[in-house]
Amino acid sequence: MSALNELRALKVPKGQKGTPALRNKSEFRDNKAAALFLAPWIIGFLAITLGPVIVSLYLSFTDYNLLQNPNFTGLENAQRMLEDPRLHQSLGVTLIYVVVSVPVQLIVALAIAVLLDRGLRGLSFYRSILYLPSLLGGSVAIAVLWRLVFGTSGLVNALLAVFGITGPGWISSPDTALSTLIILHVWTFGAPMVIFLAGLRQIPRQYYEAASTDGASRLRQFRSITLPLLSPIIFFNLVLGIIGAFQSFTQAYVVSNGSGGPSDSTLFITLYLYQKGFGSFQMGYASAIAWLLLIIIAGATAINFWASKYWVFYDD
Amino acid sequence: MTDQQTVSRPAPTHPARPPLTDEERRSRGAAERAALLRRQRLASIGKHVGLILLGLLMLYPVLWMVVSSLRPNGHIFGNPGLLLDTFATQNYTKGWNALAQPFGSYLLNSAIIVFGSIVGNVVTCSLAAYAFARLRFRFKRLSFAAMLVTMMLPIHVLIIPQYVLFAQLGWINTYLPLIVPKFLATDGFFIFLMVQFIRGIPKELDEAARIDGAGHLRIFVQLMLPLMTPALATTAIFTFIWTWNDFFGQLIYVTDPDKYTASVALRSFVDSQSQSDYGALFAMSVVTLLPVFLAFLFGQRFLLRGIATTGGK
């Protein structure tokens, strides 16, 4: 118990955090140490990351077609984005996907992580099984299977037929294709589940035992111990989940064979810019769409960070 | 929202009651314990039933893939069932030898990239995360924002400038474009992940160490790293899985077929424009899945080592 007892012994009343000696030092007291710790990141950022990002920004103002030198065209791409109905369609599809699939996946992942956290026999077995779908990624085999399951004469419809319901072709009907992709996304809840599990492990058990002796119900324990202490991890999964969902590509690509069909109902924005960049050689326009996407994601992330002040609890 | 009150005043701020010791727990009343046990057992059975049902749902595609790999070509499609009436292992022997090299050499190539990526990500991302989470320095918010923003651009518009960059360095047809960036902490996902974990570790621990005169490097190595084991394990496992499954980068940068990775080699079995060998594809998909599954099975043990366990030693 040494570390925790140490922790407790050290706890100082709020408002007197840190010794005066530490507090008086400059706001940037760690500049040198930070340079050391961040050295790989700084080199990587300047040498590998920044260049391509700037190039793509530049290209978004050009007519770059992959094979010839780009010509600067000013705001022509922006103008075009305003009038491009397929871009608007793809924005709509992506927004619905993000708004529905991210929260649902996170709730499922959190619920199962809490269930799996402790006190269950065969825990590691369940964890591995539940993670399996996430291991498969964009495998060709999954695309094939998905059609067997959600096709017109697939498993799901065979099951529905037992109840006398004639199901649609889930992935081939414009009305249900996107929902099917959302189910596929929720189904791969393994990654956030694992992160939740790792986060749950950081919560000292003693808190629960103390609460238990106080007579707090499970639900109350979850609300007043698990949720606040896990909030930095929930926040992480939410931010990265949103960034990831906005950039979803593989699933739609694999299921619709890159078309975003039927009738553009699964045309994610990344799929659209891929079609434009690599299919029609309009890399300048594709870069412009990518930067529009960046602005949208950055906006969503900024809102997230702002809102986090009200619900994310840090112990610092 | 009244909930906010309870949420923003979390449990750790009232550590009035000291945690129970093992002796105290043992001395609880026997009757109380029996009732508790019964209730726990019922709940546990319920949990197991639910998990097994869920597990089957999750397991089905993988089982189907394994079963399909044992079906002869032409019997794979239109058969979503899991019952096997033939046991055809020829898909495995055929798939293993169908390409220019035995499939094992592609697995080895993947393993080299995966190993390099794990070492790189674990070391450099944890260093950067410590700086972002614990140090005070100039441009901290700016650089953190910059790190996040670079994750928001889709790969498809970055790949060509990146390719040009690596081509100028003469790195095409080597694994360097796939490994070196990991040693330069370019994976913001893991930095952010570890920042969140470090921020969950009570700051009093390292402030105490600082008062004892420990430098940041010592705090990082001796105090933080052991406490961060779950986050490091998560980073290692995810790096393994994502690098192993990555296709686009490996496709673009590796040109010599002998240097192909498993995920690139897998696609050689299927081509939408010509005759494909699905039996071999499924067989080698299973072979490719196996190492990741084992890595996960093994690696997840380290997810369990958090404060809760290290504190108990």
Place this chain on the structure above:
Amino acid sequence: MKSTIHSRVLGGIAAAAVSMLILSGCAVGGGDGSTTLSDKPVTISLNWWGAAARDKLTRTAIDLFEKKHPNITVKGQSTEWAGYWDKLATTVAGGQAPDVMQFDQLYLASYAQRGALADLDKYSKILDTSDLPASIRGQGQLKDTMYGVPIGLVTTGIIVNRTMLDKYGISLPDTDSWTWDDLAGIAQAVTKASGGSVHGINPFGGDTPSLTLWARQYGNELYDKSGNVVLKESVLESYWQYMLDQIKSGAAPGASQLAEGASATIDQSDIATGKTAMTFQPSAVLTAFQAAAPDKKLDLLPLPSRKGAHKGYQYLKPSMYWTISSKSKHPAEAAELIDFLTTDPEVGKLFGTERGTPANPAFQKAIAPKLSPTDVIVSDVISKATAIAGDAPAITPVGAGDSDTILGRYSQDVQFGKKTPKEAAKEFIADLTKAVKDAK
């Protein structure tokens, strides 16, 4: 002070990054290689798309070539279709194009007109294409310059499941002179005879080859020789109307099942799984379909025509080409390799029909005695088409590389009833015209 240095550094990096990209882009177009073969050791690269079977054959051919040319080393690389084009675009943009590339008609003009492909006439002493019929050879040219050597030939036909027709006792008329009405009648009969459990046909609607043939029966074309869109709205409307009629009459399955089929692999296609009796396909894939449906007897029929159809509407389309990168350092050796792959008798026998019925007539003769039953069917259809073929259509112009994707999308809109054939025809032609104009 510090921050100005900071921004100057950033600005410098930005400038360097942009100029880096532009520099590499500049390099596209300047072929400086020699037009004669060298005696010194030379290494060239050869890229193609395809699955494992093609991989093995091509590697054997490379070994044969290296044996004959001990100073030339060939590095072969194969990728599946979608990955191939992504990788090609990236490597060409990055100035690292392979020396010899397998090409498709859809992208030939896009790369050629933008200076990425070498003018093959410069190497005519090494690379002999005189054996090819003029109409085939012409489809490797853009504005009278040769950029690609056609490898194989295809024509769009109808794959039919004979086993199913026999089961329902439906017989075919003389398919050398059958009409669209005949086809519709047979398709309806299949659906009726099966009680609706299977359908007669998967109609066309989303592939430019079938549209090209339909248009040519009306004396119309998709593009003229200078690469302008000349397709008539009324022609495209009738094409989609025919498709829609098939769905409405029950001869074809509903929109949803068709959409499923559009993105399915050959092995999961309705023909292979026995859900329909007929489908429109390029002739070369018959072998792959037959392999995916071993328990069915498949046959290939020529496309029907209409009464008073324009004579010479038929044509043969190169299934793929060999091209040389304009940046190749060893174009002469690359040309020598293509020459070997397209004229050496040993290669002809080795390749057989794996890349489609060979374009080289000498190859066709050489493999004739050893053809498999499906190959015999295909070569029959090809030779009949050759007999009635007219002038070749102009190749897909720059900017229309994704015309199949756009056509497929509008076709789905029509199937799902989101647009009438007339509306879709108008919009498709406007879209395509704009795409071609923008790319010029």
